[in-house]
Amino acid sequence: MINQLSWKVGGQQGEGIESTGEIFSIALNRLGYYLYGYRHFSSRIKGGHTNNKIRVSTTQVRSISDDLDILVAFDQETIDLNYKELHEKGIIIADSKFNPKKPEDTQASMFAVPFTERATELGTSLMKNMVAVGATCAVLNLNIKVFEDVVEEIFGRKGKQVVDKNMEAIQAGFDVMKEQLSDKVELMELEKADGNKRMFMIGNDAIALGALAGGCRFMAAYPITPASDIMEYLIKKLPPVGGAVIQTEDEIAAVTMTIGANYGGVRALTASSGPGLSLKMEAIGLSGITETPLVIVDTQRGGPSTGLPTKQEQSDLMAMIYGTHGEIPKIVMAPSTVQEAFYDTAEAFNLAEEYQCPVIILSDLQLSLGKQTVEPLDYSKVEIRRGKLVTEELPEIENKGYFKRYEVTEDGVSPRTIPGTKNGIHHVTGVEHDETGKPSESALNRNAQMDKRFRKIENLKFDTPVYKNAPHEEADLLIVGFNSTRGAIEEAMARLEKDGLKVNHAHIRLIYPFPSNELLPLVQSAKKIVVVENNATGQLANMMLMNVGHAEKVTKMLKYDGNPFLPHEIHTRCKELV
Template identity: 85%
Template sequence: MIKQLSWKVGGQQGEGIESTGEIFAIALNRLGYYLYGYRHFSSRIKGGHTNNKIRVSTTEVRSISDDLDILVAFDQETIDVNYKELHSKGLILADAKFGPTKPEDTEASLFVVPFTEIATELGTSLMKNMVAIGATAAVLDLDIQVFEEVVREIFGKKGDQVVAKNMDAIKAGFDNMKDKLGQGVEPMHLEKADGKHRMFMIGNDAIALGAIAGGCRFMAAYPITPASEIMEYLIKKLPALGGTVIQTEDEIAAATMAIGANYAGVRTITASAGPGLSLKMEAIGLAGMTEVPLVIVDTQRGGPSTGLPTKQEQSDLMAMIYGTHGEIPKIVMAPSTVEEAFYDTAEAFNLAEEYQVPVIILSDLQLSLGKQTVEPLNVDNVEIRRGKLLSGDLPEIEAKGYFKRYEVTEDGVSPRVIPGMKNGIHHVTGVEHAETGKPSESAANRLAQMDKRMRKLENIRFNTPVYKNAKHEEADVLFVGFNSTRGVIEEAMGRLENDGLKVNHAHIRLIHPFPTDEVLPLIQSAKKVVVLENNATGQLANIIKMNVGHADKIVKHVKYDGNPFLPHEVYTKAKELF
């Protein structure tokens, strides 16, 4: 019996690799297993190697595994690219169509299964992925009926005959592989799962769902990898709630349209990736100057320029904090799990309205597109807070006077109105302005308004600015990360603790303004601080040095080849220090 399994399917993009992994994973999720999946795919519609690696476990997992138990290969390239992940008892299930060969430097077993031939005999070669699922079920000694509900959901609209054909393909693959087992290879029996129902979703879906729960009813966006799923989800869901999504002509239009909608009182979101955020920067500055709430999602990917649009990276950190010209207050949040992506997105709308600032929700490709098991989300935990947005009758103002929309206040937040409110008339302009919004180049006014806006950062309250797993008063190593690196750190921590090291962990969820008071004690009590991030220059490490100090303790552990960290890489880095 094994408690967890690592399974990967690979082939050419457009061959149904994603759907193969999807059907396999959904079925096991419904049995109550925990899953974590990560897709490697090319930045083109069809062609190029792609694979989907899925980890299945009886306990919670938040990262991909170091090694591989089963590799399902639809071409030789899949074997050549991925075989080194297989452990000595791993299995390669390869389509007979391409005459697969096993590299000499692996002890894994190769099984040649006629995926394409069986599928063609049943009616169409397109069902080869179903044959592969059946072969996998035989290796795991699973009842193939666990896949029927999923197959029916996916293909039911095409009729019962199509559903039956796909189930026939799964059965044929199961029977073919069953005949091959026993030749020195035993089935990999997974321990039984707890059978509980949990969600299975990507981070982008959680962000979109969090936006809905947080009262968002409008989205303006332009498609871009890896953010497009947010828009696609909301296109399906918002109309039923009286909302809408507009696909704009470009990123600039998306940002300015979102500002206009928020000014009118509608909670609005826009989402993009690095190149799109570069285009939005001027508009983000406009939101800061006009003090209009704005929620923006940045799903980080490999850069610069077009870079590696379908690969993992975390290199937008400095740009999100300092990218705008001039100085404005802004909030940069960084959820580390799918659950946090849901709740943090809902909270982003509250923070944007309470402090009247741009709020950037920072994600990365691994978090946004990696599909994982999620405990049921509780919408009752989401509240709506609209800050100083006024309603009802406003006090009368002097004849020909204007509402003090930018009134200088102690907390830096001014009263806010929406267009059409009686006695609420005021100027809105991107140039510096007085309390009524009227343009002003007065030095005294400039100081008053700049100081007012920047005071907002002194009062920002965020429930959990740092996720802490710090059980040691004095630690040998403190790991620090943000976004999707949380899971891989947690896994490495367990191995290091078994080796006798004292290890603490801090995951930064509020990047800006930086939670110095939360992080400082953890760094002071650690011998070494390893900052883990997917970029070349150690941006988070540099931010920590700027805000906390203790540069002599900080060790940068960076990876920027487009791939996420693996647990053994984190473990090895820490061991090198002692």
């Protein structure tokens, strides 16, 4: 019996690889297992190698595994590209159609199973993925009945005959694989799961759901990988609650529509990735100087330019802080789990309205598209706070003057009205302005307005700006990261502790304003610091050096080949350093 399994299915994009992984993982999730899935896919609609690696465990997992137990291959390329991940007792289950060849330098076992042939006999070769699922069940000694409900949900609208045929395909795969297995091959039977019901979702869906729970009722966006799922989710979910989604002609229209909606009093969202955020920068500055709430999601991907649009990277950090021309206050959040993505997105709308500035939710491809088990969400934790928004009738202003929308206040936040509020009329412009919004180039006014705007975020209240797992008052090593690296860091930390090292972990959840006060004690108490990030220049490490110092302790651990960190990579590098 094993308490953890790593399973990967691969083939050409467009031949059902994603649905194979989906059916397999949903069924195991419903049995109560924890799962973490990561898809490797090409930046084209059809063709090119793709794979889906899924980790199944009886305990919480938040990263892909170092090695591989089972590789399901629909073509030879899948074997050639992925076999080195298999450990010596691993198994390759390959479609006999392509006459699979086992590499000479692997001790893993290989079985040629007639996926396509059995599926064709049952009516269509499209069901070869179901045959593959059945073959996997044989290796796991898993009862195929666990797939009945999933198959019914996915294919039920096509009729009972289609459902029955797909179950027959799973049974066929199970039977033919069972015939090939021998006593020499050890079955990979999983320990029984706890049976608890949990959600199974990608980070983008959690972001979209968080927006919905946080009162968002409008989204304007232009499709772009890996952010499009947010828009696709809300296209279905916003109309039933009186909301709307508009697919705009470009990213500039998307962000300016979002600013307009927020100015009108509607909580609104836009989402994109690096190239789209570049186009939004001027409008983000408009939000900053007009002090109009704005929530933006940036799902980072490989750059620059088109770069690696379907691969992991964390290289937008500096751009999100300093990308706009001129200087404006903004808030940049960086959730590290799917749960945090939900709660942080809901909170982003509160912060945007309370501090009247742009709020950027910084995600990355691994967090946004990686599918994982999520504990039930607690909607009672979500609250709506609208800051200094004035909706009731205001007292008449003497001499029919304008409302002081940009009044210089002690905390930097001015009262805010929406169009139609009686006696709330004011001027709005992207040029520097006085308290009523009228353009002004006065040096005294410029200083007063700039200071007022930045005063807003001096005392920003944000729950858990740094996630800390710091059991040691003095540590041999402090590992720091942001976004999706958390899972791999946590596993590496556990291994380093077993090696006898004292290790603390800090994950930065508020990128800007940078949480220096929360991080500094951990930095001071550590002998060495390793900053783990998916970029080439060490952007998070540089932010730490700018805000916390202690450069002599800091080492950058960088990976920018498009792939996520594996736990063993962090473990090995950290051991070398100490």
